[in-house]
Amino acid sequence: MRRLAGLVMVLGFYASVGQGLTDDMKATEEQLYASTKQINQFFRRFNGEEDDRGDRYYEGDKKYRDSGLRRKYLPMLFDEEAGSSEDVRKDFVKQLTDRKTPVFLDFHRDDWVAEVNAQFRFKGQDVTALLYMKLQAQGQGYEWVIDDVSFEPFKTFFEKDTSDQKQFIHPMSHELEFMTLRKAFANNEYPEQYTPRSYEPDYLTLFLYEMKRGNLKFKTVKNVRFHFFDIGGWYFELANFNRPGYNTGWLISNLMKIQNDQQLALLKAYVYDKN
Amino acid sequence: MNYMKHILVAVTLLMGVSAFAQTNVDPRRKQAIDSLALEKVKDLSKYISIIGDKQTQFSEAQRVMDRAEELFAPDSEMGVSSLSREEISYYKVREYFERLMALNYDKVTIKWYDIHYISDLERQPDGTYVGVITIYQRFEGTSDDGMSYKDTTKKDITIYVKKKETQIAGRTIEFWDVLLGDVRVTETSA
Structure with missing residues (x-):
């Protein structure tokens, strides 16, 4: 709440710039400033590449990728209603903003x-x-x-039977010029059982x-959501939250520390609905 | 007049052609392109307000629709959804304007929030740069019987930045121009 209040104070200044807006529009405008409006803005806020008003910082600018700026932005990039552990989030932010080995998102290179x-x-x-x-x-x-x-x-x-009772083409079929195929395919809904175990x-x-x-x-x-698989050893999911308030737009809806390659492979299989 | 304004801004980009032709857009060049793109988006906002206004004469609305259409690349579409209807409806730009003009209210007020968010420019395979500008619109429609409707919509507008050529005093001059493309319109809960 303290973070949000701070943000509202900053946004209050910018809202006053708006001309000819009704009071309820001004209130809405504050929320719209706070919202992470594009994936592009998520990248910039994550990396500390823009100011409070959304104007871009470029390489060479004093505040570009400033770790203090990132420590302010990153906690606001989580879906507050997701219920993920505060400690896990803190670990994530701490690791990303480490002064010696900071982690940034790369639009073209990241997985x-x-x-x-x-x-x-x-x-x-x-x-x-x-x-x-x-x-x-x-x-x-x-x-x-x-x-x-x-x-x-x-x-x-596709329902592949891999049990010992599954149908098969017997191992001497080659001597018969594979005439066994005729029976194998006759009235068979599941010809995939004649494929290797590795078949997908x-x-x-x-x-x-x-x-x-x-x-x-x-x-x-x-709808659309995004999966970031290995950002400094973390997986996170990004989803769009269209709701009243300040915690809206593109936000991290799921966060997980990746322990090893095997866990990452399992996670990818899950995301790609291959389990 | 608007055309001249765009040409003038575009010409200011001429000096940076060689730097801009590289993979990354030079920040100063990017800011000049952003200004040009934002001019077009502001023109579009103005045209939408005029087209939606019930005080606008039919002939004037048609003329403004022509101007508005000129801002867009051919075949651009508006993809529209609302809080009550998740499915996106797709309209050609002209059709979208005509539907806006035909809305069954006696008074329509369209205002724009003082927010615009401009993305980075990404290069697509043919070398054209593409970006997205996000703006927010407030719509209020009232009928004489007292019925009223209000909504806030987010408009994510594609911008295409292309290299073009023109003849000035017999010389071929290259410049970068901006065209608007597909627009995604979503109703917000804000």
Whole structure:
């Protein structure tokens, strides 16, 4: 609360700049200043690259990436209603703002992904797909590309039996020029049981195939969130909070210290809905 | 008149062409581009207020819509959602203005908060720079029977910064111009 009160005092000055605004608009304007309005602003506040009014600090400016500035901004970048531990947050901020080894976000180089919850029309029904988007260097600049997809109709379509009772193609089939395939595929809903143990269906390819065949039509985006996987040994999730008050906009909704590579791999599998 | 104003601001960017053609935008150049982009966004804000105003004559509204459309790159769209309707509706820019003009209120007041947030410029694969400017609009519509509606909407406006050429006194001069692109309109709870 003390942090918010301090911020409101600072914002009060800027709100007075507004001309011809009604009183309720002035109150709203203070909240809008406080809101983290763009992902870009999240990056800048996280890194300490802008002033209270949102004007950019550049390399060489006295306050650019100032650790004091960052210690002021970073605690305000959490969703206050998420209920994450205050101690964990403090550890996170302390590590990021360490004077010798500070950690900053890098738009182009960091391991981060956008999870886009989108609606499609598929076989006469509205269905949700999660598109995982990544930035990729291309030509003279960058582009967002679809890295993977989670799509429920595909997930339930593949059910691989890996038990000892599973159907198989016997090991002397080669002597028969694999005539055993005829029986294997006859009336078989699950031909995936004839694939190696390591087989994983490539949902993105299937998704694009259905789209190219005209079976899958984009309707709309419902919401977006972001996952930052390894920022100085931390994972965090970024989500948009559209609500009254000062703790709004793009905020950290989930925070976790990564202990080792195995935990990071498990976390990625979870985020990509591969568990 | 606006066109001339934009040309004048654009010409001020001429000196930095070589620096700007590199991957990172020089901060001073970026500030000049921001000013130009903000001019266009302010023009758009002004045009929207005029188009929405019920006192505006039909012919005048049509003329302002033409001017407003000129600010945008071809095929730009407005993606609109509200607190009560999560799904985004997509409109061509002209269609959005026409719907605004046709709103069924007797009095409409559109005001703009004194907030604008300008993102960094990122280069896309074809070399064009792209950024986003965020502004906030206050809408109030009232009917003669006393019914009224108010909302605050956030408008995230794409800006494209492109290198162009023009002839001045027989010489080919390169300059950087700004066009607006797709706009995401969301109702805020604030």
